[in-house]
Amino acid sequence: MSWVAQTLNSTLGRKLVVALTGLFLCTFLIVHASGNTLLFRGDGGQAFNEYTKFMTHNPFIKTVSYLLYTSILVHVVYTAILTFYNQKARPVEYAYSKPSANSTWASRNMGFLGTILLIFIVIHMKTFWYEMHFGNVPIVSYEGQEYKDLYAVVKWAFSQWWYAVFYVISMVALSFHLVHGFRSGFQTLGANHPKYNPLLSKLSWAFGIIIPAVFASMPVVVFLQSL
């Protein structure tokens, strides 16, 4: 095995891949969340639609988006591999165990939380990404330019109560995933220093709460508006 393959197949290397992809996804979440706040502009969706067009046509953004899809895929595949081997490391479970005494729920359930996120991502992509690219999205025009009216799709989707609820639940899962994952990713990269640990922990909490909250606010507001 080459040294690269060797590294990537070690427990540490696998975890490195998960951390790098995970933290990359975190940066994407920031962009995605801030872009989506354009929904709240109150301009009938113009800014939002212009933004989506930019995001789907700019060559640089397009490249980055492929990196993003790969990241999700690699993150999922590597976490699946890790989980598989981690379970093999303890073939016989304890008859009685009390893990709550020594660790947080989120940290022990990243796989479960991640699975919710995966389901969410699939449905989310189907509703918006797939529709945007291949579906029949109505066309609007601003100042003579034609735009796909993704804003309308969003409004329609979020006005269904079950869709909004699913969205909010997923964001709760994201929150738990991030509160542990953000800090954990840095630890995996080797960042652990008495001076900066308190800052990292606070950042992790802030990130894990603010980003999902922004995302969750969209279905909630849109649903309420639709009533």
Next chain:
Amino acid sequence: MKLDSKIPEGPLAEKWNKHKFSVKLVNPANKRKYDIIVVGTGLAGASAAASLAELGYNVEAFTYHDSPRRAHSIAAQGGINAAKNYQNDGDSIYRLFYDTIKGGDYRAREGNVFRLAEVSVNIIDQCVAQGVPFAREYGGLLSNRSFGGAQVSRTFYARGQTGQQLLLGAYSSLSRQVATGKVKMYTRTEVMDIVLVDGQARGVVTRNLITGKIESHAAHAVLLCTGGYGNVFYLSTNALNCNASATWRAHKKGALFANPCFTQIHPTCIPVSGEYQSKLTLMSESLRNDGRVWVPKKGGDTRRAEDIPEAERDYFLERRYPAFGNLVPRDVASRNAKYVCDEGRGVGDTKLAVYLDFADAIRRDGLNVISAKYGNLFEMYEKITGEDPYKTAMRIYPAVHYTMGGLWVDYNLMTTIPGLYALGEANFSDHGANRLGASALMQGLADGYFVIPYTIGDYLAVMPWDKVSTDRPEFREAEASVHGMVNRLLTIKGEKSPNQIHKELGKIIWDYCGMSRNAEGLKDARQRVRSLQDEFWNNLKMVGTGDELNHTLEKASRVADYLELGELMIVDALNRDESCGGHFREEFQTEDGEALRDDANYAYVAAWAYKGAGKDSELHKEDLVFENVKLTQRSYK
């Protein structure tokens, strides 16, 4: 038998160098033709196994632990002495030598002790190179503390876990040799017997503690690094599995056992709290710097310590030894605690404890100062007893801690069986009748790193390379005898567990051959031990079989040896009509109750030969010659 200690001639300071030059060498290419068995992986064993393998010998190492790193050396707290004189306080090799000889109450060999002091400096260098994290000053230099029996700061330490860090250093060197294949490591394997071929030690018989399989291993020489025998007393500060079987069985094969009655009782241990007690925990000697030792003036006082007024307390050490007060040496402090308890003035539920009180120190220095000095010890005390020493006086009592006696060895560390060596606490060599604090670690590592690698060559150089086969009748017989012993134990259908008999033995030895002894008590004790031996072989309750993991069997096999060794300790104590160091015979004391040595008649090593079951052991004397130090009476008044 004439005991030849093989101490080289010449001035003290040149003996070791001269000897190193005069011993025969094994050429580097030939070293790989020799196999050496090392029994035990404590400081002595691990350092020896690693060093010999580095030289090129093939080593097979054995331990009954699941890992070499768990040997009892790991528990040593205080530190390790070395004559580095880093503190510029007047230390020197000669001073360390002198302190150790005097501390041992002039019952050790000058030559050995001087060599120990000499190599002590190399030990620290070696350990630092291995990465042992000794305590440091802010500038990055090594830090020292002082210990009992010395007026200089020469003790190197790693917090309260010096033994652990030193053992991990030796263990890492050993692990490196295991990885190279030069050491073959057998864990959870107990050595049951030593095998002699043509009078030379050529192998061992082992029992695999998991499968019960009994096997032979052959070699050109055998090193016993199996630790001390403090567990004869049942309760001691030793780990529970420490035992005397390897040395005792070597003794029965012909190795003389020296000074078995020299045992060290440490004054500050957490007292026994009930019949169920399995082990005693040491509290560092350093506590006596600030703690005051006292008992109530009247016996039967059941008030809490803090409710007893000053006028009704007896600070007995300060009263009897105004000059040294609470800081008298270990043996003196221990004995006095026993006296006041014998008078019925002991404290606590069992009445076998005295107070070690920090109330005055806390009042004087403040809580913070005391907690900075002793915080971790106070915590440990609280964990075990559930009492808070900041609020109420600690209760302490002496406990068995170390055994100075052991297999007799010459200057080369060879026992009276050619090719059988004893290192570390397993031998008797360097501490005389009393060991100073922080010098057992020093001795174990000196033996393993810096003595045996030289001296073993002298023996091997004239040995033929031929290996002996374990199919030889000597091995077959030894295996058969081990099988026989295991079967014999397992077929006794009595009532008492090995643990119970061990407890009874411990009580006899503690009461009659412990802190103070007298001829009458010893004679009585010998009878009792004999009848306990009978009871053991007739009334033992055993469970399980021989071919599985069976702790009861392991214990029984060890207790069988304790019973015989215990008797020899009594015999030795009875023979030595003097008091010295840890051996206090009530008949031999000064007017004010201090130990009274008899240098004219007892300045010798008592080395005992085994003469067969039920027969009296035979005494051989090695006279101790003092050419450099003047023998004086110790006084701490």
Next chain:
Amino acid sequence: MKLKLRIWRQKDANSKGKLVDYDVDVNSHMSFLEMLDELNEQLVEKGEEPVAFDHDCREGICGTCNLYINGRPHGPVRTTTCQLHMRHFNEGETIVIEPFRAKSFPIVKDLIIDRSSFDRIVQAGGYISVNTGSARDANETLIPKPIADEAFNSAACIACGACVAACKNASAMLFVGAQISKFALLPQGKAERKTRAEKMVAQMDAEGFGACSNIGACSAECPKEISMANIARMNREYFGAKLTSTNL
């Protein structure tokens, strides 16, 4: 105090084990292991096989004792099993006692496990290559006190395996991190640091321990309070080594 014990009994490595119930009446001053001693004396008296468990120093330093008590390694207090006392339990309580469980810690008998995987990890590189006698004067190597203290903190590990037992992935990262750290921090250990990190991690993986999810259960249960910083340091050492060492 009267207690109900539910103890894992397993004849040997290949047998199936099960929890067996015992009633005991013990003194609350006893240590946990003395409580088991007492049970064993009773069992021997009845001619039954005593419960096999590992122990030695009973001072919390040798690392031999290792029981999973009421769902936690070493029980409800952050200490070693041998330093746990019965006063931390309540009258009438049921106590479940199991061995530490991990693929790399196979059960030997009852509550005894085989932790030789730890030794093999150390053999892979947990040392400084220095032959006896070749050392220079100890004070020629200056080590600032904070560094020496930090190295000591890592070196304080007693190889009990509680970290593995507590971890949901049965990961040995805390142990291995501590072993790598104690040398990586010291000037003496720098020469071999890259190879050491690579080899020890490779051995850890070969033994079948799980990966780290940074859950922190290991450190929370570690009787010697080994910190997660050791794992982060191991990661740095390992990735740094992989990127820059000449080992192909």
